Amino acid sequence: MGFSVLLTPENRDTGRKLGIATALMFTLPFIAFYIMMEICKEKKNPENWAGAAAIVTTNLIVAGYCYIAYIEDIDDNDEDGPRQGAAKQRVD
Numbered sequence: 001m002g003f004s005v006l007l008t009p010e011n012r013d014t015g016r017k018l019g020i021a022t023a024l025m026f027t028l029p030f031i032a033f034y035i036m037m038e039i040c041k042e043k044k045n046p047e048n049w050a051g052a053a054a055i056v057t058t059n060l061i062v063a064g065y066c067y068i069a070y071i072e073d074i075d076d077n078d079e080d081g082p083r084q085g086a087a088k089q090r091v092d
Helices: 009-037 045-072
Strands: none
Touching: 009 045
């Protein structure tokens, strides 16, 4: 199972989005940390500011990934199959 599920044609778009988000989660917080270390090097505890910048960066990446997942087209559901996700409708 594993990664082969993400490589199937119907899941390739989701796998690409996940790969991009993973790459951003690995690189951008480190970049933000070291940039803030240089900006705040005259302050008393620059590590605190740099850590906060890395945390904010991480949260922005997660929020962006959630937003992209939220705005995906819900009309792609199969007409013959059950509705999934946001396309479900209550019948009670």
